[in-house]
Amino acid sequence: MVLHEPKSMGKVPEPTLRRLPWYLSNAKLVKEKGGKYISSTQISAQINIDASQIAKDLSFVNVTGRTRVGYDVDMLIRALEDFLGFTDKHKAYLFGVGSLGGALLRDSGLVHFGLEIVGAFDVDPDVIGKNIGGIPVYHSDEFEQRMRMDEVRIGVLTVPINIAQEITDKMIEGGIKAIWNFTPFRIRVPEHIVVQNTSLYAHLAVMFNRLNVEMRKE
Amino acid sequence: MVLHEPKSMGKVPEPTLRRLPWYLSNAKLVKEKGGKYISSTQISAQINIDASQIAKDLSFVNVTGRTRVGYDVDMLIRALEDFLGFTDKHKAYLFGVGSLGGALLRDSGLVHFGLEIVGAFDVDPDVIGKNIGGIPVYHSDEFEQRMRMDEVRIGVLTVPINIAQEITDKMIEGGIKAIWNFTPFRIRVPEHIVVQNTSLYAHLAVMFNRLNVEMRKE
Numbered sequence: 147m148v149l150h151e152p153k154s155m156g157k158v159p160e161p162t163l164r165r166l167p168w169y170l171s172n173a174k175l176v177k178e179k180g181g182k183y184i185s186s187t188q189i190s191a192q193i194n195i196d197a198s199q200i201a202k203d204l205s206f207v208n209v210t211g212r213t214r215v216g217y218d219v220d221m222l223i224r225a226l227e228d229f230l231g232f233t234d235k236h237k238a239y240l241f242g243v244g245s246l247g248g249a250l251l252r253d254s255g256l257v258h259f260g261l262e263i264v265g266a267f268d269v270d271p272d273v274i275g276k277n278i279g280g281i282p283v284y285h286s287d288e289f290e291q292r293m294r295m296d297e298v299r300i301g302v303l304t305v306p307i308n309i310a311q312e313i314t315d316k317m318i319e320g321g322i323k324a325i326w327n328f329t330p331f332r333i334r335v336p337e338h339i340v341v342q343n344t345s346l347y348a349h350l351a352v353m354f355n356r357l358n359v360e361m362r363k364e
Numbered sequence: 365m366v367l368h369e370p371k372s373m374g375k376v377p378e379p380t381l382r383r384l385p386w387y388l389s390n391a392k393l394v395k396e397k398g399g400k401y402i403s404s405t406q407i408s409a410q411i412n413i414d415a416s417q418i419a420k421d422l423s424f425v426n427v428t429g430r431t432r433v434g435y436d437v438d439m440l441i442r443a444l445e446d447f448l449g450f451t452d453k454h455k456a457y458l459f460g461v462g463s464l465g466g467a468l469l470r471d472s473g474l475v476h477f478g479l480e481i482v483g484a485f486d487v488d489p490d491v492i493g494k495n496i497g498g499i500p501v502y503h504s505d506e507f508e509q510r511m512r513m514d515e516v517r518i519g520v521l522t523v524p525i526n527i528a529q530e531i532t533d534k535m536i537e538g539g540i541k542a543i544w545n546f547t548p549f550r551i552r553v554p555e556h557i558v559v560q561n562t563s564l565y566a567h568l569a570v571m572f573n574r575l576n577v578e579m580r581k582e
Contacts, residue, residue, distance in 0.1 A: 157577050164566045167548040171525040175549075178526055193550040231572030232565070249467035259565045260572060299575065307389040308396055324575040326567070330385040331393075332411040338578055342571040346562065347450070347477045348382045349544070353560040354449030354478060357517065357542040359375050360556055 162203045163230075168193055169200065170226040177219045185216030232260040237298045239322070240266040241313050242305030243273045243283050246328055246346070250302060252279040264296055286313075290320045299323040307331040380421045381448075386411055387418065388444040395437045403434030450478040455516045457540070458484040459531050460523030461491045461501050464546055464564075468520060470497040482514055504531075508538050517541040525549040 172192055176184045186204065190197035204217075209225035211217040227233045235257075240247055243266050250256070251266055267286045268274060274285050284292060292298075301322040305313050310331040317325060324340035327333055330347045390410055394402045404422065408415035422435075427443035429435040445451050453475075458465055461484050468474070469484055485504045486492060492503050502510060510516075519540040523531050528549040535543060542558035545551055548565045 158573055160570055163570045163573055164563075167563060167566045167569060168550040171547070171549045175526055194552060195550075230565075230569040231576070232569070234572070236572060236575075245471050245473040249471040252470065253463050253467040255463040256564070256568070259568050261568055299579075300571070308393055323578060324571055326571055329389070331389045332386040332413075334412060338581070340571060340574040340578055342567050342574075344562070344564065344567045345382075345385060346474070347448075348385045349560050349562050350474070350477050350479055351385060351448040351450070352378055352381045353518070353542055353544055353558060354452070354454060355376055355381055356558040356560075357454075358449070360541060360558055361517075363556070 158206050162206060165195065165199075165203050166207070166226055166230055168195075169204065170223065170230070173217075173219055173222045173226065177223060181219055183212075183216045184219050184222060185211065188216065230260075232258070234260050235262045236260050236300055237296060238263050238300035238302055238326075239289070239292075239296075239298050239317075240281070240302040240304060241268075241286075241317065242303065243268040243270070243278065244304060244306070247302075247304035248273075248278055250304065250328075251281045254279065261300070263302065264298065265292060289316065293320045293322075301325050303327045303329055303333070305329065376424050380424060383413065383417075383421050384425070384444055384448055386413075387422065388441065388448070391435075391437055391440045391444065395441065399437055401430075401434045402437050402440060403429065406434065448478075450476070452478050453480045454478050454518055455514060456481050456518035456520055456544070457507070457510075457514075457516050457535075458499070458520040458522060459486075459504075459535065460521065461486040461488070461496065462522060462524070465520075465522035466491075466496055468522065468546075469499045472497065479518070481520065482516065483510060507534065511538045511540075518544065520544045520546065521551070522546045 169189055172189050173184055186197045186200040189200050207225050207229045209217060209222055238261055240251060240263050251263060263281050266281055266283045267289050268283055269286050273283045276283050301317040303310065303325055307329055310329045310333055314325060314333045314335060318335060318339055327341055327343045330345045333341065335341055387407055390407050391402055404415045404418040407418050425443050425447045427435060427440055456479055458469060458481050469481060481499050484499055484501045485507050486501055487504050491501045494501050517540065519535040521528065521543055525547055528547045528551055532543060532551045532553060536553060536557055545559055545561045548563045551559065553559055
């Protein structure tokens with residue numbers, strides 16, 4: 147077994163972190179087509195981002211390219227997956243087994259990118275005790291007790307907005323360190339708690355607005 | 365019936381569009397608690413954004429507040445929902461009924477925010493002909509024919525990355541004007557086509573990195 151240095155030593159800029167998965171999927175495609183090497187210039191031609199930007203982004207990742215040849219595709223894929231945390235298993239709980247919460251429990255894709263939801267919490271007797279997508283649903287009151295057994299640091303927040311803050315506070319009290327917030331509510335947390343907002347509704351709003359603008363041009 | 369001006373006249377800045385749903389959910393909470401008025405200062409205290417920024421964002425929306433009283437909560441909610449396009453029904457097709465695609469079909473929440481998925485396409489005989497979350501799944505070959513019947517402008521992209529570009533091209537050929545891209549692949553489109561990227565995996569990568577940074581501080 148090889149001991150690894152802790153991944154992603156510093157605080158990598160968020161735009162870089164958001165672009166790296168694009169390079170990863172590009173490298174996977176090249177590999178699928180039988181390619182052995184890939185250069186930032188080639189990636190650039192495919193995804194329309196400056197080659198110098200790509201090289202700069204990849205400089206955060208522990209991978210070295212060779213002049214005129216580029217990166218070894220296998221090495222680049224492994225380095226990116228490692229760096230992005232996709233090869234680790236990060237255990238998580240999900241809070242709020244409504245429509246979106248249930249959908250996320252059924253999305254087995256998340257586990258391939260390092261997020262393993264090991265339990266869900268709700269107060270609805272219709273879902274408590276069930277398995278959704280293979281994940282057990284517990285009563286919310288069991289959260290603190292479960293926390294002592296499982297090694298969970300991440301909470302996925304998919305509750306209604308009127309309890310979003312209350313559940314957030316409880317999660318943090320119980321020991322959750324990072325919250326993936328799918329609600330359209332802006333939660334307040336202490337400084338050391340990580341929050342990642344993924345509001346599908348905000349993204350929809352942007353898309354509708356842009357579509358309206360384009361439609362009016364026609 | 366009242367005739368409305370076309371919504372969101374100009375190109376509203378994306379950060380504004382992303383913040384407006386926060387104000388909306390805040391207004392809904394105030395209403396739920398029996399409040400009649402809400403000011404940008406009150407919203408500011410709740411969600412930790414500058415009151416002046418909030419006032420500026422809300423100036424894009426067709427709603428007027430009253431000095432020392434603020435906005436009428438009902439009016440603000442209606443104006444925001446209208447402006448964000450959540451009160452319209454935007455028909456959409458979904459492409460790729462895998463794990464994430466199936467999960468989105470089951471998420472009935474999207475329709476409350478204006479996105480009505482009316483059909484899905486795949487090539488897998490196991491899902492073709494089925495109804496998932498009440499939405500019929502068709503063979504991908506039927507797409508162009510269906511497009512002529514339904515009035516659909518939005519495509520939700522949840523296919524594997526190796527066919528993401530190919531399916532994108534087909535969607536656009538068939539008449540799709542806006543693409544909600546859930547794949548971690550950066551698709552290329554003509555300038556007039558709207559793309560909204562929602563890569564859950566990119567968000568995960570950001571969260572894992574930030575969590576690692578915090579953990580190393582302890």
